[in-house]
Amino acid sequence: MIDWTTLIAYVSIVLGFVFIPGPATLLTVARATSSGTRVGIATGAGIAASDVIHTVTAIVGISAIIAASATLFSIVKYLGAAYLIFLGIQAIIAKSPSDPTAARSVLITPQTAFRQAIVAEVLNPKTALFFLAFLPQFVDSGNGLVALQLAIFGTIFVLLGLLSTVIFAVSAGRLGNFLRRNPTVLKWQGKIVGGIYCALGIRLALQER
Template sequence: MIPIADLALFAAAATAMVLTPGPNMIYLVSRSICQGRRAGVVSLAGVIAGFVVHMLAAAAGLTTVFMAVPLAYQVLRWAGALYLVWMAWQAIRPGARSPFEAQALAPDSPARLFTMGFATNLLNPKIAIFYLAILPQFVRPGHGSILAQSLQFGMTQIAVSFTVNLGIVLSAAGVSVWFSRRPGWRSAQRYIMASVLGGLALRLLLEPRKVP
């Protein structure tokens, strides 16, 4: 059984990732502003479907890796930490964009909105690496089935992402205007995210892990 503390820390990592600028956030905010909340929600449904595909693929793959190559556990831990550091730099590097800076998009049908949301997430390298390099750091062989843990963590990530993204989709226009009028807060948001990501990376590097 996964300890509550580990699940809470993973939820915090998932929250930091969903609030970090990336294709999903920029697409959902832009779609919601350009075509309205309903279009944003339909697009979000496609994004969630993409998360399910990532989760199932990662759960099946991790089960195989942990059973066949125990050393991969440590390799993925380092890869995950380095990726978090890279994400922190991307948030604060010169010229970095806030996820609340929308792009102009033409109106589309519900079916296309869903498909574009699905494709945007399915092809999103940030999500792929999160499932392949970050999620494994929280899976412990001593806590039971690797597959069950992977699915539980995956469902937690999906729940966090859905909740945060839904809130942003429903308030995208207001949030975008608020940030556009307060450039200082845009910068603060990016530095806060970088600090959270950097802290998570440090924790992953310093935490002793055991392999079977």
């Protein structure tokens, strides 16, 4: 069983990670601001689901294979970057609504946001390597099955990450509801959100192992 000292230290460090704005936060805030709180929460849930996948891949060794292969790492990285840039371009070229009533008809659904977030996060090899490098630091072979410990630490990370994205989504969603009443904001919000997605895609493409 994981000792309480290790568990408290782990939770404290993870809280610091998940509440410092990063790519996942930017994705969530961008969606919540442009399409509402529910869509932001769905985006956070998609990211959390992807982190579950990353936890599993770290446990079974797939992340280690990606880490060891420059080719595989690059393939996953460029697929992820291309997907984010594709979403960004879609948002940029989409026709901007001229009034709040019309804006409601072009908002993406929570289901779409959830699926997009899963794909974007799964195709981020840096996240896979993070789980591979971070989780084992808190594992002690004397505390039982290593795989079980990794699963527990991964689950805690996912839950705390989901908590942070929900908080960001609610805050950004309220701000977005206010901003979407302004015709100028409506005109430019798609381009701004698209620019954020493209920037994240370029950032991912330029990252090294």
